Amino acid sequence: MAVAYHSIHSNVLAYFYANKALQFFVEKRSFSRMIESEMLMLLQLEQSDDSNVEGKEYQRLIDMAEAYELEYQRALLHHNYAYHQLRSGEFKSASELYKKSVNNTRQPQDPNYLGSLEGYINALTKEGRTSKDDLLQIIEEGLTLSKKTENKTFYHFFTLHKLNVNEDKKGYFDHLEEKAYPHFQETGYVLPMEHYGVLLFDYYMEKGDVGKANVYARGLMEKFRKNNQFV
Numbered sequence: 001m002a003v004a005y006h007s008i009h010s011n012v013l014a015y016f017y018a019n020k021a022l023q024f025f026v027e028k029r030s031f032s033r034m035i036e037s038e039m040l041m042l043l044q045l046e047q048s049d050d051s052n053v054e055g056k057e058y059q060r061l062i063d064m065a066e067a068y069e070l071e072y073q074r075a076l077l078h079h080n081y082a083y084h085q086l087r088s089g090e091f092k093s094a095s096e097l098y099k100k101s102v103n104n105t106r107q108p109q110d111p112n113y114l115g116s117l118e119g120y121i122n123a124l125t126k127e128g129r130t131s132k133d134d135l136l137q138i139i140e141e142g143l144t145l146s147k148k149t150e151n152k153t154f155y156h157f158f159t160l161h162k163l164n165v166n167e168d169k170k171g172y173f174d175h176l177e178e179k180a181y182p183h184f185q186e187t188g189y190v191l192p193m194e195h196y197g198v199l200l201f202d203y204y205m206e207k208g209d210v211g212k213a214n215v216y217a218r219g220l221m222e223k224f225r226k227n228n229q230f231v
Contacts, residue, residue, distance in 0.1 A: 095123035
């Protein structure tokens with residue numbers, strides 16, 4: 001239930017059921033499920049703009065996963081902790097954590113490998129200390145693997161990274177509008193839809209194309225439409 005509510009961004013209910021699951025797994029002494037339940041609870045707390053989740057919470061769970069040799073859970077924790085650091089602007093720490101997830105605890109055949117590799121590129125790019133050639137080499141690895149596994153979502157992410165690193169702004173927004181954004185809409189991938197909807201809105205406002213900007217503004221406004229029955 002917790003995972004189901006998390007998938008539809010119902011954070012309060014996801015937290016509630018994850019907490020109930022945690023209590024059950026504590027009684028059963030199922031350490032892997034305990035870690036996963038706590039990790040899911042942390043993810044719900046982080047969705048709030050005023051989140052006060054501290055890195056030590058992730059480190060505590062990482063230490064537990066290492067103590068019980070739970071490699072799968074450790075990989076997930078490194079990935080999620082990296083995203084926490086990325087959102088906090090701690091790009092060096094984020095890149096190191098993503099690298100641990102990529103190199104130490106995941107293999108390319110792992111379905112989550114691409115996610116950690118993309119996060120690693122994102123953190124390195126934002127940190128701004130990695131050469132263009134090195135970034136492009138890692139991006140090509142992601143493009144090759146996403147083609148091999150027929151993962152369209154990450155193919156679009158890596159393509160956008162490549163265009164961004166090459167400073168091809170027009171190519172970036174052309175690919176985003178014509179291919180990537182429609183794919184996210186088709187698959188119902190909410191977070192990228194919201195993020196890139198804002199980017200496209202800003203892009204067209206800067207160009208003075210209010211009509212095109214409004215196309216993306218309408219999609220964003222639907223998120224905040226409420227049935228409050230005011231006069």
